[in-house]
Amino acid sequence: MNNLRPNILSIKKLTFLGFLLAITPLYAQQVKKAEKAAILLRNATLHTVSRGTVSGDLLIRDGLIADIGTNLAIHSGTAVLDCSGKHVYPGFIDGGSKVGLAEIGSISVTNDFSELGDFIPHMKALTAVNPNSVSIPVTRVNGVTTVFAKPEGSTFPGTGALIDLFGYTPDQMSCGSERVVMQFPSTGRRGRWDRRSDEDIKKETEKALKNIDQVYESAIQYARIDSAAKADRQSWTTNNPQMEALLPVIRGQQPLFVEANSYTDITALLDWISNKKIKVVLTGASEGWRVADRIARAGIPVITGPVLSVPRRENDRYDAMYTNAGKMAGAGVKVAIRTDESENTRNLPFNAGFAAAYGMGTDEALRAITLTPAEIFGVQERYGSLDKGKVANLFVATGDPFEMKTRIEKLFIRGWDIPLESRHTLLYDEFLERTPGNQKK
């Protein structure tokens, strides 16, 4: 009988258990170890995203959301957490970040997101993801469980990877969705220091457009030869990893993630793809609001952000970046939000909060960091909402997770119960009441 009795723990008790764990010496570790959870979240307000907000229970087992419903049966070996008055959300997904690829901004040898070369789509971000980056725990304790770790810095800087922010190897972290990234030739100035003449910029852009046309034509040819060779069961020996990396894009098996920001560049991109068969996701789109109708008509999804950034033209309204996501969504564009950050990817919910306040609305902004990016990355069957059978990436909060006051009390990634610790919390614990204080001894 005894082992059938549900193990009912309140959050307070769990916190106390966590405290006991914390005071046992844990040398050479960043944070406490995670534990595989078999837990029933009882009487929670479930923000499913896919089916609105419902009250009920959610069962986590074997890394998945094993069940959702009311009065779910309790099985042996399953802990029960009373979540009355608590809110459960699917883990947030950042549609573009450098978490795992960047450690210390000013020290280039700790940054692995920008390889040399202009056409290097075969550079795999997943290879360079550091599972022990100090930024990872810092990011996930704010409810960000998944990020698209992306390369940048050239026209085809590489292939980004969607990763969960828990695991000890890149393979353990991978969500199985990797995407080729492209920077569309830009007509904007790179900064105030950029003193190129308008004519020079025009020439450079034309040249860059010609280059990408050539790349595209070559890739088409490569795909044809590859298909023909495979159809004939010929072994065609070649070493062209760049072209190999573009095959899934050329064959329409996965979208190309193209960064374009000014409205002229977005328009040029839409023109560029209008006679091509490839699928595209528009990233950046900081002036998407200026051409939102056209983006909507083209049916191209957008990953935009950071919301918290300055307007890129002096004559733009102060809130141009706050309202951008909402305006595009209002025009019918499928919009996901990213931070484009590294160590402060934890601010994703606040970026969504600002977008929500400035026209997007809370429900749409929540979707923009959960189910919408899951759809854009083709992982909507496994990620992005609280639904039976999905990966158990979720958290329990005291309220609206966009609000700074809200506490996140429990966090699960792939069904692992993740300690709510990071370098930032550990330093707080140590230094809030430092001992010794300011005495000499």
Added chain:
Amino acid sequence: MIRNSKAKNLLLLICLPALAAAQDLLIKNASVLTVTKGNCQNCDILVTGGKIAEVGKGLRQPANVRVIDATGLYVMPGIIDAHSHIGIDVVNEGTNPVTAEVNVGDALNPLDVSIYRALAGGVTTSHAMHGSANAIGGQCQTIKHRYGTTNPDDLKMAGAPRTIKFALGENPIRTHGESNKIWPATRMGVEQVFRNAFSEARIYMKEWEDHKKGIRKSPPAYSLRMETLADILNGKILIHCHSYRADEILMLMNVLRDFGINKVCFQHVNEGFKVAPELAAFGATASVFADWWAYKFEVYYSTAYNAAILTRNGVVTSINSDSGELIRHLYHEAAKTQRYGDLTDEEALALITINPAIQLGIDKMVGSVEKGKDADLAIFKGHPLSVYAIPQMTIVDGIVRFDIKSDPDDVRVDVNPTEKYSTYFESLEDLDHNACMRGVSELLMQESHAQYLRYRYSKQHQH
């Protein structure tokens, strides 16, 4: 869509000065967050002559006042940023480890739209600072956000004490030691730059004293640099010191103690939390980021709980922007201390109002909603510490400088009449995340290489 906005801008040129006409105001029926005197529901604020004349319920409405109905809205003191680089043309005079004689007040740019964008985030006062290239940088200027004026001097806040920028750690080391092979190349060298400068200034002061007493016949050669250092030693200039690591913070306090200086505000001070008891004992104050870290090695061991730890240890703490981006939402940055360290509403709001006012020596004039203070006020829809808060109106000296209801799309004061619309920038790193070292990379390397590096690291921080 982008329009040819010549006509509109002409209108603006006419409108903005008109907007600037002082008018007495009665803000009615607001939730007033005074910061120093608690909250007052359904409260009125009477503004006359640019000052707060009265705060209370059911105030009598004098004749000829403009009434602002603030029913359902929050009014808080105008937000103050103790560390910014907006409204100035240049940031760093990075040619010498000691440049005390230069003054940011000589390089004000009232046309910078960043001032308006800060107003649209409720910020009425900022500390326009010299950069962090030199151990002893230039003097800074406390400005009021009187956007619309074309006279640089109009920005200066009368009665604000003089301030100067100091800098420790990587930035002066990189600028001078690594690049020019002069001190400081280490944190040891940084200390000696201060000790040497103050010692030289003491000799200079003694020589003048001796000359005045007749002990010394000829006066010493006049030096504006030495005069400025002497004013620091005499307590006439407040020190604001760019700093990160605990050891260097302790170092500067030791130097200041040895030279009889008892006031200092540490800026950034990411490791301030490690020496919070020492900061409190010295009486030093701290102006920090809400959550910036890891952009360089000396901020790798940081915590977003810094402001909370400092506050709980009795250190007067503010949250600053150092950025044309963050300055637009300091209310949001302050609210992060509720996620990271459970500060109360009042404590969180103090971080961006009365506390930075104390650090700039202007707390008698601004920083709270109190009778007699400057009528610098920010009106919000939604509590300012909520992510859904939207600033509605910002008032400086009783003048409405931002009103969301009459907010033009294009607020530029200086417009090139031949330009159809303004330039698109892929990156505005000097506004976003790069302000403190602005102007230094050009000094250190050839322009083309500087361009390349700044492009490559455009998303990275260089404070």
